[in-house]
Amino acid sequence: MSNKNTEKIIEWLLRLSALVTVLTTIGIIWVLLSESVSFFQQVSIIEFLTDTQWTPLYKDKHFGIMPLVSGTLLTTFIAVSVALPLGLVIAIYLSEYAPKKFRKTVKPLLEILAAVPTVVYGFFALMVVTPFLQTIIPNLSGFNALSAGIVMGIMIIPFVTSFSEDALQAVPKSLKHGAFALGSTRLQTSFRVMVPAASSGIVVSVILAFSRAIGETMIVAIAAGQQPRLTANPLVPIETITTYIVQVSLGDVPHGSLEYKTIFAAGMTLFVFTFILNNISFWIRKKFREKYD
Amino acid sequence: MTNSRKNRLKDKGFEYLGVACSLFGLVVLAIFIGDILADGLSRIDWDFLKSLPSRKPEKAGIFTAWTGSLWILVFTTIIAFPLAVSAGIYLEEYGGNGRWSSLLEVNISNLAGVPSIIYGLLGLEIFVRIFKMGNSVLAGAFALALLILPIIIVATREAIRTVPPSIRAASYALGATKWQTIWNQVLPASMGGIFTGVILAISRAVGETAPLIIVGALAYVPFAPSSPMDEFTVMPIQIFNWVSRPQHGFTVNAAAAIIILLLITFVMNGIAVYLRNKWQKKINW
Structure with missing residues (x-):
């Protein structure tokens, strides 16, 4: 019956909308992780956590957070x-x-x-x-x-x-x-x-x-x-x-x-x-x- | 002094402290609004609303800023409204109590707590770069839409929850399908609450600055956007830009722009409160 199909389609559309919120979270984590990982390939994580200076925009670069x-x-x-x-x-x-x-x-x-x-x-x-x-x-x-x-x-x-x-x-x-x-x-x-x-x-x-x-x-x-x-x-x-x-x-x-x-x-x-x-x-x-x- | 008298005095003391603290917040608000009005009110005229940005403070206006804000608002709403309301309906009417829906719920309350600037980083990478939207109105609107999704979803769910199950049962008894019930009974009855949430969410979006800066909204845009793919600026960014300048003339401009931004925010909040009250009074199942 077409009525039943419409019901199913609508339910799926609604479910997809709810899924967007999950995708947002995944998107946030993915974006932050992927760029951070490539950052930490160039800067050691130890320097990041222990250096007492943060000067990435200067000539003498330090990356202490x-x-x-x-x-x-x-x-x-x-x-x-x-x-x-x-x-x-x-x-x-x-x-x-x-x-x-x-x-x-x-x-x-x-x-x-x-x-x-x-x-x-x-x-x-x-x-x-x-x-x-x-x-x-x-x-x-x-x-x-x-x-x-x-x-x-x-x-x-x-x-x-x-x-x-x-x-x-x-x-x-x-x-x-x-x-x-x-x-x-x-x-x-x-x-x-x-x-x-x-x-x-x-x-x-x-x-x-x-x-x-x-x-x-x-x-x-x-x-x-x-x-x-x-x-x-x-x-x-x-x-x-x-x-x-x-x-x-x-x-x-x-x-x-x-x-x-x-x-x-x-x-x-x-x-x-x-x-x-x-x-x-x-x-x-x-x-x-x-x-x- | 007897003990009980002492206690009563302390009790009275705390009462005064409570009044004082409550009034403190209001007094600060009043001082602040008074100060802004004194600084900026005389600067507001038609020319200020119609002028393009300029290096001379007395010539600069907020035309690109308010048109940009308007573009952003319209597109943010177009994107966020259907998505958020659908998600809210799904969670409330179809979700059930399973693991999937409790995961969705935790996820949404987590999203609501993510700092707005993070949505900017998300927008920069996904919309500006991967979807190649550039520093456009559309990219900004997508970032803001994701930011306000949780607010509208929560409002939608709360509004739907106030519709009693007997209404649904009656609709089913007349042979309506689930979606017919939702569309014809549940949604009309909860529209007041949903619109309240949408307006509050939009008023939040009007004031957002950080995510749009990250997405690449510019401080200086010579023309108002004429398509969603154009570069843009918004009111809060224009204010931020003027505040950061040392010349007094720009401070006055910032104050004037703040008056208009506050006016928009307060009017929207006022409408939301009015709708909520009206809607609460109207419905008595």
């Missing part, structure tokens, strides 16, 4: 140390304290923070936050990890808040009522009952915040500088993995050259970081779901 990784981690830690306390306090407040009306107005407004394009945040970091911080810290460079990190932190507040709030909301009400019945204040209930009970969800929000910050590009490309430097000093220009990829792409690098391959080796490093973090969070979420269902 560490300065880029340190730059990435530095901005990431600054961002998370801004976003985590703020995001968590907001989540607890909105979930345990706030009047319904306040919650209903403030939450969507805060989500605007996540909708603003990152290039716009870059402008903000460079033109507003850095000059402001320079009035407090006079030796702060025009490009630095500090203001890029802080602004990135503000951007990821809504991520931390919404994931943590979901986790808090998922805690059975009986636990909360039990704590209140024993005479606990809202603060005691929040920190001794709700937060511990929601800890796995909160951990997930932190991991995702890290992953998000590691992959962020435009804020650091605009405001953190383009100088690969192995340092923990947030006041000087640095370069992140993502910024390096952008820097090379803006220039005129011929396909097949070693410089061209470096962006894939850098991309591979970035991918490995975020892939591990995302999968840890995925694993925790699965465990967590089992706990309460």
Whole structure:
């Protein structure tokens, strides 16, 4: 019957569409791997991991990824140390304290923070936050990890808040009522009952915040500088993995050259970081779901 | 002071801290928008929208940038929308609970966590080089389409899931086939949710910069694209380019372009929120 055939054809078309997502993943891994492999035929993996300089675009070439990784981690830690306390306090407040009306107005407004394009945040970091911080810290460079990190932190507040709030909301009400019945204040209930009970969800929000910050590009490309430097000093220009990829792409690098391959080796490093973090969070979420269902 | 009084004080203290933190985010947002408006609002006029890029800041405009963004958006949507909605339907209606569908699910949530710049590298190698699209609108649109697939897929699935099984059962009882049921009952009922997801995904795509830089969108394009195979630039890249220049005139231009970009983003998000609310109110099975 033709009707049956149409049904079959449609099912196959739909299945093919779903397959595109798998092909995307395979494509990403294949592209990163194949270019990285040919990169590592020219540069030893030991130099890549241990050299303390990254200068592929200069005459004296060094291929140590560490300065880029340190730059990435530095901005990431600054961002998370801004976003985590703020995001968590907001989540607890909105979930345990706030009047319904306040919650209903403030939450969507805060989500605007996540909708603003990152290039716009870059402008903000460079033109507003850095000059402001320079009035407090006079030796702060025009490009630095500090203001890029802080602004990135503000951007990821809504991520931390919404994931943590979901986790808090998922805690059975009986636990909360039990704590209140024993005479606990809202603060005691929040920190001794709700937060511990929601800890796995909160951990997930932190991991995702890290992953998000590691992959962020435009804020650091605009405001953190383009100088690969192995340092923990947030006041000087640095370069992140993502910024390096952008820097090379803006220039005129011929396909097949070693410089061209470096962006894939850098991309591979970035991918490995975020892939591990995302999968840890995925694993925790699965465990967590089992706990309460 | 008794212990319980102390605890009550701490409790009140945290309440104020909570309000302060919530307002902090909003105040930062307000300062930021205020600053941008003060810098750029006076720069916006028809000439700014109609002018080509220029080395002189007071002559430069965003015509190539916004037309480029429009081209990219149209093609990204054309590519991503049917693919993502089909994939969402497949996962929800045909997927079942087997190993294959749980693999698909893990895969999609992993894709959603891949940094956008990686999609740029994917696009550079696959679309620009292997498929020989060059640094064209089409190559950029393909890269962005893959980037927003997970967002639309997740939205589609959530929207479909809210359609109760009784609707499907009723349709089957009237003799409809599976696809007829999906096409005539499930999809119309979940369109609101799907469109909300699509609009949010597009608004994300409008603001994306990094993947398009990697794919080879240029900072300086003398003409607006007239075919999908043309070179292009987009609003965020134009902003990035102007921010990177030392002259004050370009900073003003960047602020002006940001106002327009934010306007587009906020309007889209507003429409999405409006659709979501309207759709939630309308449907009560």
